[in-house]
Amino acid sequence: MGFIQDIRPVFNKTKIKLRDKIHEANDIYTFIFDKSDALNWKAGQHGVFNITHRKVANPTRPFSIASAPFENKIQLSMQISESPSEFKQAMLELEPGMEMDMRGPIGPMYVDTPQQPILFIAAGLGITPFRAILKDLANRNTYEAVYHLFYINHSEVFLYADELDELSSKHPSIRVQYYQDRNILYKDISNYATYQGNQGYYYVAGSQAMVGSISDLLRSNNIKKGHIKKDIFRGYKS
Template structure:
Protein backbone atom coordinates (compact mmCIF):
# COMPACT_ATOMS: atom_id res chain seq x y z
CA UNK A 1 0.00 0.00 0.00
CA UNK A 2 1.23 3.49 -0.87
CA UNK A 3 0.00 6.94 0.12
CA UNK A 4 -0.97 7.49 -3.51
CA UNK A 5 -3.53 4.71 -3.10
CA UNK A 6 -5.48 6.97 -0.72
CA UNK A 7 -5.31 10.38 -2.41
CA UNK A 8 -8.84 10.18 -3.83
CA UNK A 9 -10.30 9.42 -0.38
CA UNK A 10 -10.88 13.15 0.01
CA UNK A 11 -12.94 13.34 -3.19
CA UNK A 12 -16.65 13.47 -2.35
CA UNK A 13 -19.57 12.98 -4.74
CA UNK A 14 -23.31 12.56 -4.37
CA UNK A 15 -24.51 9.90 -6.78
CA UNK A 16 -28.10 9.16 -7.78
CA UNK A 17 -29.52 5.64 -7.73
CA UNK A 18 -30.70 4.59 -11.20
CA UNK A 19 -31.42 0.94 -10.41
CA UNK A 20 -31.47 -1.35 -7.40
CA UNK A 21 -32.49 -4.97 -7.24
CA UNK A 22 -32.37 -8.16 -5.19
CA UNK A 23 -30.81 -10.89 -7.38
CA UNK A 24 -31.41 -13.61 -4.78
CA UNK A 25 -31.30 -14.34 -1.05
CA UNK A 26 -30.38 -11.22 0.97
CA UNK A 27 -28.20 -9.59 -1.69
CA UNK A 28 -28.72 -6.02 -2.87
CA UNK A 29 -27.19 -4.57 -6.04
CA UNK A 30 -27.24 -0.79 -6.57
CA UNK A 31 -26.40 1.06 -9.79
CA UNK A 32 -25.44 4.73 -9.50
CA UNK A 33 -25.16 7.47 -12.11
CA UNK A 34 -21.71 9.05 -12.26
CA UNK A 35 -20.63 12.53 -13.36
CA UNK A 36 -18.58 13.03 -16.50
CA UNK A 37 -14.87 12.24 -16.11
CA UNK A 38 -15.41 10.48 -12.76
CA UNK A 39 -12.60 7.92 -12.64
CA UNK A 40 -11.36 5.09 -10.45
CA UNK A 41 -9.33 1.92 -10.91
CA UNK A 42 -10.73 -1.60 -11.14
CA UNK A 43 -10.62 -3.08 -7.64
CA UNK A 44 -11.00 0.24 -5.80
CA UNK A 45 -13.50 0.78 -3.00
CA UNK A 46 -15.30 3.83 -1.68
CA UNK A 47 -16.62 4.98 1.67
CA UNK A 48 -20.38 5.43 1.40
CA UNK A 49 -22.78 7.50 3.49
CA UNK A 50 -26.52 8.13 3.26
CA UNK A 51 -27.19 11.87 3.16
CA UNK A 52 -30.32 12.96 4.97
CA UNK A 53 -30.78 9.63 6.74
CA UNK A 54 -30.55 9.27 10.50
CA UNK A 55 -28.26 6.30 11.00
CA UNK A 56 -27.61 4.97 14.48
CA UNK A 57 -24.05 3.91 15.24
CA UNK A 58 -21.57 3.72 12.38
CA UNK A 59 -22.92 6.06 9.69
CA UNK A 60 -20.67 4.90 6.83
CA UNK A 61 -19.64 1.69 5.10
CA UNK A 62 -16.74 0.84 2.77
CA UNK A 63 -17.94 -0.99 -0.34
CA UNK A 64 -15.82 -2.28 -3.21
CA UNK A 65 -16.88 -0.92 -6.57
CA UNK A 66 -18.00 -3.73 -8.87
CA UNK A 67 -17.87 -1.72 -12.10
CA UNK A 68 -15.30 0.26 -14.08
CA UNK A 69 -15.70 3.85 -15.32
CA UNK A 70 -16.08 2.98 -19.01
CA UNK A 71 -19.33 1.17 -18.19
CA UNK A 72 -20.79 4.60 -17.43
CA UNK A 73 -22.08 3.83 -13.95
CA UNK A 74 -20.95 2.79 -10.47
CA UNK A 75 -22.09 -0.60 -9.22
CA UNK A 76 -22.00 -1.76 -5.61
CA UNK A 77 -23.43 -4.82 -3.91
CA UNK A 78 -23.95 -5.93 -0.34
CA UNK A 79 -25.87 -8.37 1.84
CA UNK A 80 -28.41 -7.73 4.58
CA UNK A 81 -26.69 -9.94 7.18
CA UNK A 82 -29.66 -10.15 9.54
CA UNK A 83 -30.21 -8.55 11.92
CA UNK A 84 -29.56 -5.48 9.80
CA UNK A 85 -27.54 -2.61 11.19
CA UNK A 86 -29.18 0.82 11.18
CA UNK A 87 -27.09 1.68 8.11
CA UNK A 88 -28.28 -1.43 6.25
CA UNK A 89 -31.91 -0.74 7.18
CA UNK A 90 -31.69 2.73 5.65
CA UNK A 91 -29.73 1.47 2.64
CA UNK A 92 -32.21 -1.30 1.83
CA UNK A 93 -35.10 1.19 2.12
CA UNK A 94 -33.66 3.52 -0.54
CA UNK A 95 -35.38 3.91 -3.89
CA UNK A 96 -34.44 4.86 -7.43
CA UNK A 97 -33.81 8.61 -7.47
CA UNK A 98 -32.37 8.73 -3.96
CA UNK A 99 -28.76 9.77 -3.46
CA UNK A 100 -25.75 8.10 -1.89
CA UNK A 101 -22.55 9.94 -1.02
CA UNK A 102 -19.21 8.34 -1.87
CA UNK A 103 -15.73 9.32 -0.74
CA UNK A 104 -13.16 8.03 -3.20
CA UNK A 105 -13.00 5.45 -4.71
CA UNK A 106 -9.46 4.55 -3.73
CA UNK A 107 -7.39 1.52 -2.79
CA UNK A 108 -4.56 -0.87 -3.42
CA UNK A 109 -6.43 -3.85 -4.92
CA UNK A 110 -5.31 -3.13 -8.48
CA UNK A 111 -4.01 -4.92 -11.55
CA UNK A 112 -0.24 -4.65 -11.19
CA UNK A 113 0.96 -4.92 -14.77
CA UNK A 114 -0.05 -5.91 -18.29
CA UNK A 115 1.47 -9.38 -18.55
CA UNK A 116 1.54 -11.38 -15.29
CA UNK A 117 -1.06 -14.17 -14.95
CA UNK A 118 -3.75 -13.43 -12.39
CA UNK A 119 -5.47 -15.81 -9.97
CA UNK A 120 -8.52 -14.31 -8.24
CA UNK A 121 -10.00 -16.01 -5.18
CA UNK A 122 -13.34 -14.63 -3.98
CA UNK A 123 -15.79 -15.75 -1.34
CA UNK A 124 -19.36 -14.48 -1.07
CA UNK A 125 -19.72 -10.74 -1.57
CA UNK A 126 -15.95 -10.63 -2.16
CA UNK A 127 -16.86 -11.05 -5.83
CA UNK A 128 -17.53 -7.31 -6.13
CA UNK A 129 -13.96 -6.07 -6.74
CA UNK A 130 -13.29 -9.18 -8.84
CA UNK A 131 -16.14 -8.31 -11.21
CA UNK A 132 -14.48 -4.94 -11.80
CA UNK A 133 -11.10 -6.54 -12.48
CA UNK A 134 -12.65 -9.08 -14.85
CA UNK A 135 -14.43 -6.26 -16.71
CA UNK A 136 -11.12 -4.40 -16.96
CA UNK A 137 -9.48 -7.50 -18.46
CA UNK A 138 -12.40 -8.83 -20.50
CA UNK A 139 -10.71 -8.05 -23.84
CA UNK A 140 -7.20 -8.87 -22.62
CA UNK A 141 -5.98 -12.04 -24.34
CA UNK A 142 -2.30 -11.46 -23.55
CA UNK A 143 -2.26 -13.40 -20.26
CA UNK A 144 -4.48 -15.90 -18.45
CA UNK A 145 -6.70 -14.73 -15.63
CA UNK A 146 -8.53 -17.15 -13.39
CA UNK A 147 -11.36 -16.76 -10.91
CA UNK A 148 -12.12 -19.20 -8.10
CA UNK A 149 -15.44 -17.98 -6.72
CA UNK A 150 -17.00 -19.65 -3.69
CA UNK A 151 -20.59 -19.31 -2.57
CA UNK A 152 -22.67 -21.97 -0.80
CA UNK A 153 -25.55 -21.71 -3.26
CA UNK A 154 -25.85 -19.18 -6.08
CA UNK A 155 -23.07 -16.99 -7.45
CA UNK A 156 -23.57 -13.26 -7.98
CA UNK A 157 -22.79 -12.00 -11.52
CA UNK A 158 -22.35 -15.60 -12.76
CA UNK A 159 -24.17 -15.15 -16.08
CA UNK A 160 -22.11 -12.09 -16.88
CA UNK A 161 -18.85 -13.79 -15.90
CA UNK A 162 -19.71 -16.83 -18.01
CA UNK A 163 -20.45 -14.58 -20.98
CA UNK A 164 -17.01 -12.99 -20.69
CA UNK A 165 -15.42 -16.45 -20.49
CA UNK A 166 -17.21 -17.48 -23.70
CA UNK A 167 -15.83 -14.44 -25.48
CA UNK A 168 -12.30 -14.58 -24.06
CA UNK A 169 -10.43 -17.87 -23.84
CA UNK A 170 -7.94 -16.28 -21.45
CA UNK A 171 -10.54 -16.04 -18.68
CA UNK A 172 -11.23 -19.18 -16.66
CA UNK A 173 -13.89 -19.00 -13.91
CA UNK A 174 -14.45 -21.85 -11.45
CA UNK A 175 -17.49 -21.85 -9.17
CA UNK A 176 -17.11 -23.68 -5.88
CA UNK A 177 -19.71 -24.29 -3.19
CA UNK A 178 -17.54 -25.52 -0.33
CA UNK A 179 -14.16 -25.07 1.32
CA UNK A 180 -12.65 -28.29 0.01
CA UNK A 181 -13.41 -27.55 -3.64
CA UNK A 182 -12.12 -24.00 -3.22
CA UNK A 183 -8.78 -25.06 -1.77
CA UNK A 184 -8.36 -27.78 -4.38
CA UNK A 185 -8.99 -25.27 -7.18
CA UNK A 186 -6.62 -22.53 -6.09
CA UNK A 187 -3.87 -24.94 -5.03
CA UNK A 188 -3.98 -26.49 -8.50
CA UNK A 189 -3.43 -23.02 -9.95
CA UNK A 190 -0.66 -22.32 -7.44
CA UNK A 191 1.02 -25.56 -8.46
CA UNK A 192 0.82 -24.56 -12.13
CA UNK A 193 1.86 -20.91 -11.89
CA UNK A 194 3.88 -20.80 -8.68
CA UNK A 195 5.29 -17.34 -8.07
CA UNK A 196 4.81 -16.35 -11.70
CA UNK A 197 1.26 -15.15 -10.96
CA UNK A 198 -0.37 -12.61 -8.69
CA UNK A 199 -2.99 -13.96 -6.28
CA UNK A 200 -5.89 -11.62 -5.55
CA UNK A 201 -7.97 -12.61 -2.51
CA UNK A 202 -11.22 -10.95 -1.42
CA UNK A 203 -13.65 -11.94 1.30
CA UNK A 204 -13.94 -12.46 5.02
CA UNK A 205 -10.67 -11.58 6.84
CA UNK A 206 -10.48 -15.04 8.45
CA UNK A 207 -10.86 -16.73 5.07
CA UNK A 208 -8.23 -14.45 3.55
CA UNK A 209 -5.81 -15.37 6.34
CA UNK A 210 -6.46 -19.08 5.85
CA UNK A 211 -6.09 -18.77 2.07
CA UNK A 212 -2.75 -16.99 2.35
CA UNK A 213 -1.59 -19.68 4.77
CA UNK A 214 -2.53 -22.47 2.34
CA UNK A 215 -0.86 -20.70 -0.57
CA UNK A 216 2.20 -20.03 1.57
CA UNK A 217 2.51 -23.72 2.37
CA UNK A 218 2.37 -24.31 -1.39
CA UNK A 219 5.41 -22.08 -1.81
CA UNK A 220 3.75 -18.84 -2.88
CA UNK A 221 5.63 -15.80 -1.62
CA UNK A 222 3.83 -13.14 0.38
CA UNK A 223 4.80 -10.54 -2.22
CA UNK A 224 2.53 -12.31 -4.73
CA UNK A 225 -0.60 -11.72 -2.61
CA UNK A 226 -2.98 -8.78 -3.02
CA UNK A 227 -5.92 -8.96 -0.65
CA UNK A 228 -9.10 -7.02 0.08
CA UNK A 229 -10.81 -7.90 3.38
CA UNK A 230 -14.41 -6.89 3.92
CA UNK A 231 -15.80 -6.21 7.35
CA UNK A 232 -19.54 -6.68 7.65
CA UNK A 233 -20.57 -5.74 4.12
Protein backbone atom coordinates in the same frame (compact mmCIF):
# COMPACT_ATOMS: atom_id res chain seq x y z
CA MET B 1 0.95 3.33 -7.55
CA GLY B 2 2.07 3.52 -3.94
CA PHE B 3 0.16 3.33 -0.69
CA ILE B 4 -0.23 7.12 -0.30
CA GLN B 5 -1.54 7.59 -3.85
CA ASP B 6 -3.98 4.70 -3.37
CA ILE B 7 -5.37 6.16 -0.14
CA ARG B 8 -5.25 9.95 -0.71
CA PRO B 9 -8.52 10.15 -2.73
CA VAL B 10 -10.40 9.27 0.48
CA PHE B 11 -10.56 13.06 0.97
CA ASN B 12 -12.50 13.47 -2.30
CA LYS B 13 -16.24 13.48 -1.68
CA THR B 14 -18.78 13.00 -4.48
CA LYS B 15 -22.59 12.97 -4.38
CA ILE B 16 -23.95 9.93 -6.21
CA LYS B 17 -27.56 9.47 -7.33
CA LEU B 18 -29.33 6.10 -7.23
CA ARG B 19 -30.41 4.83 -10.65
CA ASP B 20 -31.67 1.37 -9.73
CA LYS B 21 -32.02 -1.08 -6.85
CA ILE B 22 -32.10 -4.82 -7.59
CA HIS B 23 -33.02 -7.68 -5.27
CA GLU B 24 -30.66 -10.30 -6.74
CA ALA B 25 -31.59 -13.36 -4.66
CA ASN B 26 -32.03 -14.35 -1.03
CA ASP B 27 -30.46 -11.53 1.01
CA ILE B 28 -28.29 -10.03 -1.75
CA TYR B 29 -29.06 -6.57 -3.15
CA THR B 30 -27.39 -4.51 -5.86
CA PHE B 31 -27.47 -0.70 -5.97
CA ILE B 32 -26.62 1.15 -9.17
CA PHE B 33 -25.70 4.84 -9.06
CA ASP B 34 -25.06 7.32 -11.87
CA LYS B 35 -21.39 8.07 -12.50
CA SER B 36 -20.37 11.68 -13.02
CA ASP B 37 -17.70 12.38 -15.66
CA ALA B 38 -15.36 13.67 -12.96
CA LEU B 39 -15.43 10.42 -10.99
CA ASN B 40 -12.95 7.75 -12.02
CA TRP B 41 -11.42 4.70 -10.46
CA LYS B 42 -9.29 1.70 -11.26
CA ALA B 43 -11.37 -1.44 -11.68
CA GLY B 44 -11.31 -3.31 -8.35
CA GLN B 45 -10.95 -0.30 -6.03
CA HIS B 46 -13.44 0.53 -3.30
CA GLY B 47 -15.23 3.62 -2.06
CA VAL B 48 -16.39 4.77 1.36
CA PHE B 49 -20.12 5.39 1.29
CA ASN B 50 -22.13 7.65 3.54
CA ILE B 51 -25.88 7.74 4.20
CA THR B 52 -27.14 11.33 3.91
CA HIS B 53 -30.95 11.13 3.53
CA ARG B 54 -31.46 10.68 7.29
CA LYS B 55 -29.57 10.44 10.55
CA VAL B 56 -27.90 7.05 11.08
CA ALA B 57 -25.75 6.20 14.12
CA ASN B 58 -22.89 4.76 12.02
CA PRO B 59 -23.55 6.19 8.56
CA THR B 60 -20.35 5.07 6.79
CA ARG B 61 -19.25 1.76 5.19
CA PRO B 62 -16.63 0.78 2.62
CA PHE B 63 -17.81 -1.20 -0.41
CA SER B 64 -15.95 -2.45 -3.45
CA ILE B 65 -17.11 -0.87 -6.68
CA ALA B 66 -18.38 -3.86 -8.65
CA SER B 67 -18.48 -2.00 -11.97
CA ALA B 68 -15.64 -1.02 -14.29
CA PRO B 69 -15.34 2.70 -15.12
CA PHE B 70 -16.29 2.19 -18.80
CA GLU B 71 -19.72 0.90 -17.70
CA ASN B 72 -20.64 4.43 -16.62
CA LYS B 73 -22.21 3.41 -13.33
CA ILE B 74 -21.22 2.77 -9.75
CA GLN B 75 -22.46 -0.65 -8.76
CA LEU B 76 -22.49 -2.02 -5.22
CA SER B 77 -23.69 -5.43 -4.07
CA MET B 78 -24.25 -6.31 -0.45
CA GLN B 79 -25.88 -8.76 1.89
CA ILE B 80 -28.90 -7.31 3.72
CA SER B 81 -30.24 -9.82 6.22
CA GLU B 82 -33.64 -9.81 7.96
CA SER B 83 -32.25 -7.78 10.85
CA PRO B 84 -29.65 -5.58 9.19
CA SER B 85 -27.59 -2.73 10.59
CA GLU B 86 -29.16 0.74 10.57
CA PHE B 87 -26.84 1.56 7.67
CA LYS B 88 -28.29 -1.23 5.54
CA GLN B 89 -31.87 -0.41 6.56
CA ALA B 90 -31.16 3.09 5.25
CA MET B 91 -29.72 1.62 2.02
CA LEU B 92 -32.99 -0.26 1.47
CA GLU B 93 -34.92 3.01 1.85
CA LEU B 94 -33.06 4.55 -1.10
CA GLU B 95 -35.24 5.06 -4.17
CA PRO B 96 -34.12 6.13 -7.66
CA GLY B 97 -33.15 9.81 -7.64
CA MET B 98 -32.06 9.80 -3.98
CA GLU B 99 -28.43 10.54 -3.15
CA MET B 100 -25.63 9.40 -0.89
CA ASP B 101 -21.98 10.44 -0.58
CA MET B 102 -18.98 8.51 -1.76
CA ARG B 103 -15.38 9.13 -0.73
CA GLY B 104 -12.55 7.73 -2.79
CA PRO B 105 -11.98 5.65 -4.86
CA ILE B 106 -9.22 4.08 -2.82
CA GLY B 107 -7.22 0.92 -2.29
CA PRO B 108 -4.66 -1.22 -4.09
CA MET B 109 -7.04 -3.92 -5.40
CA TYR B 110 -6.49 -3.30 -9.10
CA VAL B 111 -4.44 -5.11 -11.71
CA ASP B 112 -0.96 -3.70 -12.14
CA THR B 113 0.59 -6.77 -13.80
CA PRO B 114 -1.83 -7.71 -16.64
CA GLN B 115 1.03 -9.32 -18.53
CA GLN B 116 1.33 -12.07 -15.90
CA PRO B 117 -1.13 -14.84 -15.07
CA ILE B 118 -3.47 -13.97 -12.23
CA LEU B 119 -5.60 -16.21 -10.04
CA PHE B 120 -8.54 -14.30 -8.57
CA ILE B 121 -10.09 -16.04 -5.56
CA ALA B 122 -13.50 -14.75 -4.49
CA ALA B 123 -15.27 -15.87 -1.33
CA GLY B 124 -18.97 -14.94 -1.38
CA LEU B 125 -19.42 -11.20 -1.90
CA GLY B 126 -15.66 -11.02 -2.44
CA ILE B 127 -16.71 -11.37 -6.09
CA THR B 128 -17.49 -7.62 -6.28
CA PRO B 129 -13.99 -6.27 -7.11
CA PHE B 130 -13.37 -9.17 -9.51
CA ARG B 131 -16.52 -8.49 -11.52
CA ALA B 132 -15.11 -5.00 -12.13
CA ILE B 133 -11.60 -6.24 -12.91
CA LEU B 134 -12.68 -9.00 -15.32
CA LYS B 135 -15.11 -6.67 -17.13
CA ASP B 136 -12.27 -4.17 -17.48
CA LEU B 137 -9.75 -6.75 -18.74
CA ALA B 138 -12.31 -8.05 -21.25
CA ASN B 139 -13.10 -4.51 -22.39
CA ARG B 140 -9.43 -3.75 -23.02
CA ASN B 141 -9.35 -6.82 -25.25
CA THR B 142 -5.56 -7.05 -25.00
CA TYR B 143 -4.97 -10.36 -23.32
CA GLU B 144 -1.41 -10.74 -22.22
CA ALA B 145 -1.97 -13.73 -19.93
CA VAL B 146 -4.59 -16.19 -18.71
CA TYR B 147 -6.76 -15.03 -15.82
CA HIS B 148 -8.48 -17.61 -13.64
CA LEU B 149 -11.32 -16.89 -11.24
CA PHE B 150 -12.02 -19.42 -8.47
CA TYR B 151 -15.33 -18.41 -6.87
CA ILE B 152 -16.63 -20.09 -3.69
CA ASN B 153 -20.05 -19.52 -2.21
CA HIS B 154 -21.98 -21.32 0.50
CA SER B 155 -25.32 -20.95 -1.30
CA GLU B 156 -26.09 -22.24 -4.78
CA VAL B 157 -26.81 -18.74 -6.03
CA PHE B 158 -23.58 -17.24 -7.34
CA LEU B 159 -23.94 -13.48 -7.73
CA TYR B 160 -23.01 -12.31 -11.27
CA ALA B 161 -22.66 -15.92 -12.54
CA ASP B 162 -24.46 -15.14 -15.84
CA GLU B 163 -22.15 -12.23 -16.60
CA LEU B 164 -19.05 -14.19 -15.59
CA ASP B 165 -20.07 -17.13 -17.78
CA GLU B 166 -20.62 -14.76 -20.70
CA LEU B 167 -17.19 -13.19 -20.16
CA SER B 168 -15.43 -16.55 -20.10
CA SER B 169 -17.33 -17.86 -23.13
CA LYS B 170 -16.40 -14.78 -25.19
CA HIS B 171 -12.84 -14.42 -23.91
CA PRO B 172 -10.76 -17.62 -23.78
CA SER B 173 -8.18 -15.91 -21.54
CA ILE B 174 -10.77 -15.64 -18.77
CA ARG B 175 -11.57 -18.94 -17.02
CA VAL B 176 -14.16 -19.20 -14.27
CA GLN B 177 -14.67 -22.07 -11.82
CA TYR B 178 -17.34 -22.25 -9.12
CA TYR B 179 -17.02 -24.03 -5.78
CA GLN B 180 -19.22 -24.87 -2.85
CA ASP B 181 -16.77 -27.24 -1.18
CA ARG B 182 -13.86 -25.52 0.53
CA ASN B 183 -11.64 -28.64 0.41
CA ILE B 184 -11.95 -28.87 -3.38
CA LEU B 185 -11.22 -25.14 -3.71
CA TYR B 186 -8.13 -25.42 -1.52
CA LYS B 187 -6.89 -28.44 -3.50
CA ASP B 188 -7.30 -26.52 -6.78
CA ILE B 189 -5.57 -23.43 -5.34
CA SER B 190 -2.63 -25.59 -4.22
CA ASN B 191 -2.44 -27.26 -7.65
CA TYR B 192 -2.50 -23.88 -9.39
CA ALA B 193 0.14 -22.45 -7.03
CA THR B 194 2.36 -25.50 -7.52
CA TYR B 195 2.10 -25.16 -11.29
CA GLN B 196 2.28 -21.36 -11.64
CA GLY B 197 4.31 -20.51 -8.53
CA ASN B 198 5.64 -16.96 -8.35
CA GLN B 199 5.24 -16.48 -12.11
CA GLY B 200 1.67 -15.63 -11.23
CA TYR B 201 -0.17 -13.19 -8.96
CA TYR B 202 -2.93 -14.05 -6.51
CA TYR B 203 -5.81 -11.71 -5.65
CA VAL B 204 -8.07 -12.76 -2.77
CA ALA B 205 -11.28 -11.04 -1.59
CA GLY B 206 -13.94 -11.84 0.99
CA SER B 207 -14.36 -12.08 4.76
CA GLN B 208 -11.36 -11.73 7.04
CA ALA B 209 -11.50 -15.44 7.94
CA MET B 210 -11.57 -16.65 4.32
CA VAL B 211 -8.94 -14.24 3.03
CA GLY B 212 -6.64 -15.08 5.96
CA SER B 213 -7.00 -18.80 5.47
CA ILE B 214 -6.49 -18.66 1.67
CA SER B 215 -3.51 -16.38 2.09
CA ASP B 216 -1.97 -18.87 4.57
CA LEU B 217 -2.59 -21.65 2.05
CA LEU B 218 -0.81 -19.69 -0.69
CA ARG B 219 2.12 -18.92 1.62
CA SER B 220 2.38 -22.63 2.54
CA ASN B 221 2.67 -23.25 -1.22
CA ASN B 222 5.70 -20.93 -1.30
CA ILE B 223 3.91 -17.97 -2.89
CA LYS B 224 5.71 -14.76 -1.93
CA LYS B 225 3.83 -12.12 0.07
CA GLY B 226 4.41 -9.60 -2.71
CA HIS B 227 2.48 -11.84 -5.12
CA ILE B 228 -0.66 -11.92 -2.96
CA LYS B 229 -3.14 -9.01 -2.95
CA LYS B 230 -5.80 -9.14 -0.27
CA ASP B 231 -9.13 -7.33 -0.04
CA ILE B 232 -10.45 -8.03 3.45
CA PHE B 233 -14.13 -7.12 3.75
CA ARG B 234 -14.04 -6.16 7.44
CA GLY B 235 -17.52 -6.51 8.93
CA TYR B 236 -18.62 -9.10 6.34
CA LYS B 237 -19.08 -12.48 8.04
CA SER B 238 -20.24 -14.96 5.38
